[in-house]
Amino acid sequence: MAHWLYKSEPFKWSWDAQVAAGPKGTFWDGVRNHAAKLNLIRMKAGDRGFFYHSNEGKEIVGIVEVIRESYPDPGVGADEPWVVVDIKAVMPLKTPVSLATIKGEPRLSEMALMKYSRLSVQPVTDAEWDLVCAMGGIDPKKAGGKS
DNA sequence: GCCAACGTTGGC
């Protein structure tokens, strides 16, 4: 199972909004970058990801799951290449993991969040997934860690 | 096809 990280400005779309959307979830839209789009296309139903608040908060706050694989973005014309996936909230982190905390952890220095900070949808490795879950106070297995 | 100008993102 692959893992991902989704960045959102809480003013636009927050973790609370994602939780409020319930088990049916919502589509993750707004991606207008080809690298991020490729990541969306690679996602499989059941993949888990981190939900990160950018700008305000700057921390990983929860776990989400892909419930529908990529399909054309309903918000743009059919001739546009952009896609969305559906995701739902799974569980919050007990302790949010802040950007500063990640920066202070040498084992996370290779995270996409460090190297490509502007990319809105990023891959997360299994090792990074387990570590961030542990730092957030939750069991990586329950969060959808390595199978 | 190169590259300067410009816009956007997001940390600080």
Added chain:
DNA sequence: GCCAACGTTGGC
């Protein structure tokens, strides 16, 4: 509010 990173645009 500033600025670095980086993607996109457009002139040549």
